[in-house]
Amino acid sequence: MNTFANTPPLLFGTAQRAAMEVLQAQLASYGIPNQVFTRKSALLAALHEQKAAAVVLDEAGLEDAGMDEVLPLLTRLFKGTVLCVAQDLPVVRQIALLRLGVSGFLSWPIDTQRLIDRLDQLEEAGKSNPYRVLVVDDSDVITRWVSSILQDAGMVVKVIHNPLEIFLALERFRPEIILMDVYMPECGGDEAARLIRQHPQFDSIPIVFLSTETSRGRQWQARSMGGDDFLIKNQESEELLASVSITAERYRRLRHWMTRDSLTGLLNHTNLIQQLELQIAAARLNSLPLCFAMLDIDHFKQVNDVHGHAIGDRVIKSLARLLRQATPSTELIGRYGGEEFAWVLPGLSQIRAAQRVDELRVAFSQLRHFSGSSTLQATFSAGVAVLRDGMTAAQLVEQADLALYQAKHAGRNQVGMAPPR
Incomplete structure (x- = not known):
């Protein structure tokens, strides 16, 4: 496994090639391919030929051209992130550069x-995961009608007609x-919302009532039972789409920090x-x-004692970054505590899972x-450890x-x- 395969490079444009050597080595050690260009023509040619993660330009310019040129x-060639590196730029100059792109x-x-953190944020923001709407x-x-509007906008929609399900x-x-509709024969939407709010794992999911009810008093009564908003059926499709997108995005951000x-x-x-219980x-x-899998950084206390906690944090973040690169979903990896991490590996035998973890071990040891x-x-x-018949999540963790x-x-x-039971 090449953990960094197909990773687009970070491109630098600066006349200070010698000053970039240490930074290039550091980025490479974290698995971030990068290239430095000192001439305008070489940088533009590289952007024409390959995809870039981002471009970092020296405000002082390149050997043959200034920043503004x-x-x-x-x-024109690159529609991604362009970062400017400088020292003590006046606000007026910053605004001018923002206008230039x-x-x-x-x-x-x-x-x-800090640069790596910025790249990770860009990578996360670039993931276009569709909203999931029930x-x-x-x-x-x-x-x-609702499904057609939301699916045409790229959302994933699931429909159920019986609120008891x-x-x-x-x-x-x-x-x-x-x-959710407010008036349904099996169970009212406000009653269903009230039941949902009794379960902590679902308590933060936004509930938007969709109904023909126009009485503001009845709408507020329904919202007081657990709803977050109230929309009238057969409204303009743009209004429905905007309301769903804004609410879902707010929930996604809140859930991320929670x-x-x-x-x-x-x-x-x-x-x-x-998440482990759901996967089980x-x-x-x-x-x-x-x-x-349980992962624990070896002799981590010595890293903190000898090099300081700031370096210790960098080591922890580098392993987290490798885990993200090696895993299709961030819902399968977590920080168990301190220098311990955990990795849920669905669909794999114990031997194959151990091989995946060992490949990651080798990559981490080379940083x-x-x-x-x-x-x-x-x-x-x-x-x-592998899940066996009758094993609980706690027992699986204990075996690992x-x-x-x-x-x-x-x-x-x-x-x-873990040996067979």
């Missing part, structure tokens, strides 16, 4: 970790917004275990294998972390933890496998 030509600013000397209405006409849909579909570890951006401990249920439903004038390399130990202990006891920097 390069930017208009560059933005600059997306943001960096300071000399460039802080490697529509609950007993009318075929209304559900077809809503909890099964919530567990399996995991919507980011619920559109469920993620602030340092790494991975799932926090509580939500990782919730899905594995059993579909009769598929499931593995769980160089810079601490002043010196460098350090870190390793991790891991334990992998025992395998991790065995790997550490055997000398660290290796992957242990």
